[in-house]
Amino acid sequence: MILIEILRSILEVILGIAVFGLVAVGVSFLILIVINIIELATGKRWREPVPPLKLSDAELPHVLVQIPAFNEGKIAADALFAAATLDWPQDKLHIQLLDDSTDETSELAEAATQQLRAQGFDVLHIRRDDRDGFKAGALAHGMTKNDAPIVALLDIDFRAPRGWLRIAVPYLLADPKAGFLQSRCEFSNYRTNWLTRVQGLMLDAHYVMEQATRYRAGWLFQFNGTGGLWRRAAIEAAGGWMGDSLSEDLDLVVRAELAGWHGIFLMDPAVPGLVPDRLDHWRVQQRRWSNGFVQVARKLLGDVWSSDWTLGRKISASALILIQAFYLCAATATLALLACVVLRGFNIVPYLPMIEFLLILIAIVALSMTLLPYLILRRGSVWQYLTTVVSVPPMMIYMSVSNAPSILKTVFRGSRESFMRTPKSHQNAGTQEF
Template identity: 35%
Template sequence: METAILFTFGFLMFVVFLYSLSLLHLLINFLKSRSQKDTSQKWDFSDPSQIPFVTIQLPLYNDKPVVERLLRNIAEMDYPPEKLEVQVLDDSTDDSAALTARIVSELQATGFPIQHITRMHREGFKAGALKAGLETAKGEFIAIFDSDFVPNSDWLKKTVPYFRNEKLGVVQTRWGHLNANYSLLTKLQAFLLDYHFILEQTGRNFGKHFINFNGTAGIWRKKCILDAGNWEGDTLTEDLDLSYRAQLKGWEFKYLREVETPAELPITIAAARSQQFRWNKGAAENFRKNYRKLLMDKKLTFGTRVHSFFHLLNSSFFFVVLQMGIISIPVLFLLGDPAYSGIFTGMTIFILSPVIFFVTYYAAYKELHQNDRLSLFRFVGLFFTFFSIAMGLSLHISIAILEGHFGKKSEFIRTPKFNLKSRPHLKLNSPVKVNFQLIVEILLMLLFAFGIFSAFKIGTYSLLPFHLMMFFGFSYVVLASLNIEILAGRKTDLKGFENL
């Protein structure tokens, strides 16, 4: 039994080590990209004949708090109106549809080319709405923005010119954050997203590996969408699905790190959990749907296959971490046994994994905080807090990825939007739901408390940092889920919304 426990623990550490090596390679690509000059050919928009027709699609579903901000922002887009149309793809089932119709009518009266498109059903969810709008879209290029995004007025002029390259199917821009400083929760979400958009997207794109359209703040060539088989709603991340199908067809993607598109981060633990569940389950569904095609495609390089494997299985490493956490408790009691000292000595190489994580995350963080003299100290706090809470979400995300891998279908649940600046007195508390998952999270919190106690009891401290992070993470998730506001990191003022 002891040997089986140690073998399993060592294998899980090895899996994490391999994943960390893939991130190290992305870091190398990222660093190389910083010295490379962009030589892409672009259209010259000073010549009106080179400006193509663009359709902007705005998928909505019960987004009343943010719909007016979205529509009036899009109406400020600096692009020739005769070469622009805006489709408001509204699947709303509440009274927000009436508000949307009124604002659309006002904008139409000013001559702005916008139309309100509704469906009698929600088949295919967001993918279905985008596909339905595509049937009548007049644009050669299709820009997509979710309801909580507020692109700058020159967004189209910064992205569309790259499509002079006829092989280019997608241009994706970097997400910015309107309310990153609102609370601990939003700071940690910004920390994760910045890592993805600075290091992962840049590293994969520079290495000519597959990247993903992020569902919003990007623009497609309409021909690319159709050639790849159009939008499909059989996964919860239709954006990732179409991205892989398009790149398997040979279309190129371009990521523009320097073009920032601001958006509002979820401000409640329930909204963040819902979003993470959808994203992570969708990634697992896409691995199940598309990875075999990548293995069979002889045109792809070995590096692209490897990075696609870790890309699509990214969320599945939460399941690995959860298993490591549980198994680490009996491992703690074996650490002092001389019979296994050689095995533990061999495992020390895997200490490189957290070092690699630290270095890669710091490189991404430093890129956006170059003028902050205290950036390293702020980063250290965010890094350990983020990974602790990520560990606390490991059960929630493990359930999502297992459902995805085993093909269990679930409804596409849109992330709630709040726009607190326009509703400063909104009550965010929701009824506490003590379900089976929360009970298990409480038990895991207690399990890692036992691990911390045992470390001091038996005088073995090598796993203490890991158990402290697991305990803190599950404590945060449990208390935040129970609406204990101080530990949820929530503020009652509007700080963090100064950019709205």
């Protein structure tokens, strides 16, 4: 009996720590919500991008478009054709397919490359002997083949609007200390099934509420690895792309900010791509992101706190870098709570106040973070919204329990995992014909 009491006490301490972590994550989102409320109430945004430069074609810089690929099949060729439709002077547009494939993708990509080169486009199909550094290694290798001052990144399933560069590049050039620009991403297959609808809701909240608000507040925010631009000077000042994290994009952003650069977030035009339409594919993607964030935290959190940033900026940056701790805290809290209830003879009453508090916090955060983007972007009816948003909490709990062991391993061992690509659904990616 005494041993059961001791075990229950230990588990309740663990439960309390996990709940504290969940509350900390919730509070970080509540701050973003409050900022939006203040902006709506005052009618004034905290920050706007510097007005874009007005440039003639002769003044436009050379732009390198990099498209990483690994065993993507025909979608790789489609990505090349889509990049060639971008409205930019042909002699200043340089396209690279960074192809680490081990299947028939390379043959299809080479055929598309030759077709575009015959039409006068500067397209390179770049192959490496190995996948050293994964995506980061491919991006770094590609940059050695071209010296364009602006680098645009597009994942294989993203199709930038024709006028994207014309709009985005002048914003980046207008701010001399802007190291990168992140465009809002759309997801063209978000109506495919319940899983894509849930992801669409969450990702709309990420871009409209989290990314945009962090930018307006002057805080560190993510580069999402696609649908964005980088200044070559900022990449080089930060030490270049590094392959020691599965979240090479966040890693570069933090290092660039420490080197004195900052980012710009652009709501429009959005760059459409795809979300995983199968649960196992989504789990792979989320696990990669979670482990990558932990690796960045292990690597750079100390540098953030030893920097000359203000205390508020350090705290906000830490909140972003540690955001994936939600999964570990949620999994720990769920398992610890179940164990405590069992040890109390299935008596849940002592834990009801805590459960009610968490449910209220989750409801406030989930509704406040997702409803406004849903309405702004006109995603559908209120009924469709309600039927989707109720799926968010259980899906997050499932993902937490599924990914927690891998995250915990990375926390304590800093494990170096292989970059597991997220499978793409070719029929939803869109194609361009030449």
